[in-house]
Amino acid sequence: MSxxxxxxxxxxxxxxxxxxxxPTGSRKSVEITIDGAxxxxxxxxxxxxxxxxxxxxxxxxxxxxNLTPVNVCRICVVELEGSRTLVPACSRKVEAGMVIHxxxxxxxxxxxxxxxxxxxxxxxxxxxxxxxYMSRYEAEPSRFGPPGPPAAAGERDSARPGHHHAPDGSTxxxxxxxxxxxxxxYVRDYSKCILCYKCVEACGVDAxxxxxxxxxxxxxxxxxxTEYDVTLPDxxxxxxxxxxxxxxxxxxxxxxxxxxxxxxxxxxxxQSQTDTICPYCGVGCTLTxxxxxxxxxxxxxxLDQDVANxxxxxxxxxxxxxxxxxxxxx
Amino acid sequence: MDxxxxxxxxxxxxxxxxxxxxxxxPAGGPRRQYLLPALHVVQTSAGWxxxxxxxxxxxxxxxxPAEAFGVADFYALLSTREQPRAIAHxxxxxxxxxxxxxxxxxxxxxxxxxxxxxGGGPSAWQRSPCLGMCERAPAALVVVAGENPxxxxxxxxxxxxxxxxxxxxxxxxPGVAASLPQAGAAGLRLLARAGSIDPTSIGAxxxxxxxxxxxRALEMGAEAIFSExxxxxxxxxxxxxxxxxxxxxxxxxxxxxxxxxxxxDESEPGTFKDRVLMEGDPFALVESMVIAGFATGCERxxxxxxxxxxxxxxxxxxxxxxxxxxxxxxxxxxxxxxxFDVELRRGAGAYICGExxxxxxxxxxxxxxxxxxxxxxxxxxxxxxxxVINNVETLVNVPLVLTMxxxxxxxxxxxxxxxxxLFCVSGQVARPGVYEADFGITLRxxxxxxxxxxxxxxxxxxxxxxxxxxxxxxxDLDVPLTFEGTRxxxxxxxxxxxxxxxxxxxxxxxxxxIAEFFRDESCGQCVPCRVGTVRQEELLQRLASNDVHxxxxxxxxxxxxxxxxxxDASICGLGHTASxxxxxxxxxxxxxxxxx
Numbered sequence: 067m068s069x070x071x072x073x074x075x076x077x078x079x080x081x082x083x084x085x086x087x088x089p090t091g092s093r094k095s096v097e098i099t100i101d102g103a104x105x106x107x108x109x110x111x112x113x114x115x116x117x118x119x120x121x122x123x124x125x126x127x128x129x130x131x132n133l134t135p136v137n138v139c140r141i142c143v144v145e146l147e148g149s150r151t152l153v154p155a156c157s158r159k160v161e162a163g164m165v166i167h168x169x170x171x172x173x174x175x176x177x178x179x180x181x182x183x184x185x186x187x188x189x190x191x192x193x194x195x196x197x198x199y200m201s202r203y204e205a206e207p208s209r210f211g212p213p214g215p216p217a218a219a220g221e222r223d224s225a226r227p228g229h230h231h232a233p234d235g236s237t238x239x240x241x242x243x244x245x246x247x248x249x250x251x252y253v254r255d256y257s258k259c260i261l262c263y264k265c266v267e268a269c270g271v272d273a274x275x276x277x278x279x280x281x282x283x284x285x286x287x288x289x290x291x292t293e294y295d296v297t298l299p300d301x302x303x304x305x306x307x308x309x310x311x312x313x314x315x316x317x318x319x320x321x322x323x324x325x326x327x328x329x330x331x332x333x334x335x336x337q338s339q340t341d342t343i344c345p346y347c348g349v350g351c352t353l354t355x356x357x358x359x360x361x362x363x364x365x366x367x368x369l370d371q372d373v374a375n376x377x378x379x380x381x382x383x384x385x386x387x388x389x390x391x392x393x394x395x396x
Numbered sequence: 397m398d399x400x401x402x403x404x405x406x407x408x409x410x411x412x413x414x415x416x417x418x419x420x421x422p423a424g425g426p427r428r429q430y431l432l433p434a435l436h437v438v439q440t441s442a443g444w445x446x447x448x449x450x451x452x453x454x455x456x457x458x459x460x461p462a463e464a465f466g467v468a469d470f471y472a473l474l475s476t477r478e479q480p481r482a483i484a485h486x487x488x489x490x491x492x493x494x495x496x497x498x499x500x501x502x503x504x505x506x507x508x509x510x511x512x513x514x515g516g517g518p519s520a521w522q523r524s525p526c527l528g529m530c531e532r533a534p535a536a537l538v539v540v541a542g543e544n545p546x547x548x549x550x551x552x553x554x555x556x557x558x559x560x561x562x563x564x565x566x567x568x569x570p571g572v573a574a575s576l577p578q579a580g581a582a583g584l585r586l587l588a589r590a591g592s593i594d595p596t597s598i599g600a601x602x603x604x605x606x607x608x609x610x611x612r613a614l615e616m617g618a619e620a621i622f623s624e625x626x627x628x629x630x631x632x633x634x635x636x637x638x639x640x641x642x643x644x645x646x647x648x649x650x651x652x653x654x655x656x657x658x659x660x661d662e663s664e665p666g667t668f669k670d671r672v673l674m675e676g677d678p679f680a681l682v683e684s685m686v687i688a689g690f691a692t693g694c695e696r697x698x699x700x701x702x703x704x705x706x707x708x709x710x711x712x713x714x715x716x717x718x719x720x721x722x723x724x725x726x727x728x729x730x731x732x733x734x735x736f737d738v739e740l741r742r743g744a745g746a747y748i749c750g751e752x753x754x755x756x757x758x759x760x761x762x763x764x765x766x767x768x769x770x771x772x773x774x775x776x777x778x779x780x781x782x783x784v785i786n787n788v789e790t791l792v793n794v795p796l797v798l799t800m801x802x803x804x805x806x807x808x809x810x811x812x813x814x815x816x817x818l819f820c821v822s823g824q825v826a827r828p829g830v831y832e833a834d835f836g837i838t839l840r841x842x843x844x845x846x847x848x849x850x851x852x853x854x855x856x857x858x859x860x861x862x863x864x865x866x867x868x869x870x871x872d873l874d875v876p877l878t879f880e881g882t883r884x885x886x887x888x889x890x891x892x893x894x895x896x897x898x899x900x901x902x903x904x905x906x907x908x909x910i911a912e913f914f915r916d917e918s919c920g921q922c923v924p925c926r927v928g929t930v931r932q933e934e935l936l937q938r939l940a941s942n943d944v945h946x947x948x949x950x951x952x953x954x955x956x957x958x959x960x961x962x963x964d965a966s967i968c969g970l971g972h973t974a975s976x977x978x979x980x981x982x983x984x985x986x987x988x989x990x991x992x
Contacts, residue, residue, distance in 0.1 A: 234937055292465075
């Protein structure tokens with residue numbers, strides 16, 4: 067029986083992305099020194115994992131357990147003795163003898179600046195974790211000046227790579243722009259995008275293999291886009307919503323949530339979360355149903371659930387409107 | 397892969413150009429790596445990359461259109477928006493700035509309208525970062541797409557010549573000797589041939605000593621070449637000064653297949669030595685690559701050349717073809733049993749692609765975003781394989797090591813900077829150009845070699861090492877030009893840029909242009925560089941206009957903090973050095989405030 071379980075059925079698509087593997091007892095361990103304590107950690111672990119084993123809470127933005135680390139946000143950087151620069155904890159693997167400082171002045175400085183650079187250019191109002199980090203590192207984004215004006219619709223999408231209008235410096239340039247609403251299921255508010263690449267990874271080989279979106283542009287003009295910025299209905303999007311599932315800032319949001327927030331009726335304190343199994347097919351993905359006043363307002367899926375690792379399809383993610391309609395009828 | 401396409405279709409011309417390109421590709425194997433060459437084909441044929449053309453080439457290559465769009469939209473020489481077929485890229489960077497770039501831009505604007513406007517006429521112009529023609533400033537690159545495409549680098553450029561080139565009337569190429577004031581002089585080693593022989597003739601190259609080193613190398617064997625290069629203490633000439641032998645040793649240890657890349661994407665403002673070498677002595681680079689490939693056991697080589705170097709690319713293609721005809725490139729080289737071929741890949745306007753891992757992503761058909769290191773390219777490089785990547789000038793030193801011997805090579809220069817060195821001298825000197833000198837020549841001597849100061853004759857500052865280098869003042873002229881000598885005064889040799897500014901230059905404007913450059917050229921991947929370069933530019937604007945937040949001291953302190961996070965936490969060298977020159981100027985030089 068166990069042999070049968072090991073043999074993959076060729077008809078079942080095998081996910082190409084990394085599947086998190088729990089460290090097993092048989093892994094060799096290496097000794098590193100982390101914040102003064104010499105500890106043994108499993109070979110192949112990242113500095114982030116090593117820190118977590120010691121109870122060290124390293125901030126992360128672009129990292130997610132079910133995606134390949136891209137180490138682009140640089141909030142998780144730590145000091146590695148002997149290294150000219152700081153190193154990203156999320157992707158740097160442990161090596162025997164490493165001496166790591168996770169809370170030195172140098173580390174705190176970079177984390178503070180990363181937060182300030184982001185918060186001065188991006189709307190982080192729907193990223194609660196971000197606010198916690200801001201107070202932990204005493205970030206003051208206003209140091210770069212008052213916020214600059216928003217871009218007109220399409221302006222950032224049509225910027226030429228390698229060119230920009232010279233700023234006068236009186237305000238801090240932002241990525242602010244109108245929300246893109248082109249379908250009934252979710253909205254894209256790129257004023258809130260910190261360019262963590264997670265949605266692109268989830269749309270691509272790490273989960274969905276749909277490739278509807280990619281990073282386009284360059285430098286401060288870099289952005290998440292479909293080809294030629296065609297609308298989602300014209301793109302390859304299959305509305306699995308896995309991009310929303312991984313978005314850390316609310317840039318990608320259920321239209322239901324977006325509309326309720328706009329109407330002032332979104333109230334997380336009044337919401338319950340209930341885990342259930344998706345009723346649609348035989349895969350058996352776990353759904354976390356978010357309900358407010360007995361109406362479903364959105365559906366997520368826990369990352370640590372090994373059927374789908376937090377990813378869903380359009381039915382599990384969005385196929386609950388009829389439940390609310392029933393309630394409306396009551 | 398199940399791909400989805402919009403309904404947009406290519407024009408018949410676009411379809412023909414793409415189908416022609418696809419039919420020339422080798423059968424089988426992953427095709428993603430042909431994305432950038434395919435985008436070049438469309439750009440050259442239509443003048444821009446339309447949605448229909450992108451769809452068609454994506455079908456042929458099996459690439460998702462959103463990803464291909466992200467790649468096309470990364471490069472400044474490709475356009476994903478319709479534009480006129482003839483485009484002039486006019487350099488307004490720091491090398492051309494004191495040589496009349498702004499009046500050239502004004503003249504272009506008077507005729508064609510504002511930069512970047514596509515007013516419906518047959519041609520348009522854009523401002524460009526450094527085109528690598530600083531010795532011929534002010535420079536322009538005219539690209540004409542269509543049935544008779546052309547690319548023409550022009551310098552010194554006047555509006556009349558640029559407009560003529562846009563209309564199809566290309567000015568004559570001045571010849572590389574004009575960029576080599578020492579051409580023909582006795583005692584030159586790296587520049588022994590450039591500017592003196594016909595760069596298109598394999599016979600001329602051979603008569604001038606070409607292929608002596610290759611024949612010697614094939615007799616010596618890989619181990620002996622490797623040991624010569626190591627004992628010559630050759631270090632990389634691209635800017636990072638990494639020991640070539642150490643890099644080679646790391647790749648030799650790894651399993652085959654291995655790749656060799658020649659990094660010919662020099663784009664550091666003020667740098668043009670590799671261009672002049674490739675234009676003047678292209679066979680030398682091919683010979684050097686074969687030797688390096690042989691010594692490191694690589695099965696294939698790539699030259700990645702910046703898109704702004706059309707003449708160097710043509711000369712290299714010719715040199716490679718002639719070498720193949722003579723059996724000196726390809727299968728069984730010179731009857732030795734060693735087979736090695738080289739493929740030329742052209743960049744498309746992105747400074748970041750000179751970063752070695754960004755360059756590899758670019759070849760593979762991805763956005764030119766640097767990879768996280770480790771793993772280093774020597775282990776996981778091009779196509780995931782162990783890869784040697786060396787700069788043009790580094791490679792061209794290899795035949796020299798073999799012909800003169802490691803000991804004699806190492807006796808040139810200093811203990812830690814061995815061999816001859818090329819310098820890119822531009823700005824306010826009487827005879828700008830590429831100069832060869834032994835390591836250890838002082839900055840003062842180098843400026844004298846270039847005919848002394850031009851302009852007012854009174855030196856204000858020298859930019860050493862490029863935009864990622866440092867400014868030094870008139871008191872630093874006796875610094876020996878070696879890796880260790882420049883480091884000792886807190887500067888860097890970088891890509892050997894020597895750019896003096898006279899007292900008439902307005903340095904705050906130069907610093908702003910440098911900040912603008914790094915903002916434009918940041919790939920945008922990591923936060924410190926993507927946003928830090930923007931904040932740095934904004935802050936310099938405030939300092940220059942004296943419209944500061946808080947006090948000037950507050951602003952200078954904030955600038956240092958921005959520099960620090962870029963240096964500490966960016967992914968790659970672009971972010972690490974994006975504040976170097978600016979901070980060095982603020983620390984060393986008395987900067988004037990902008991007149992109100």
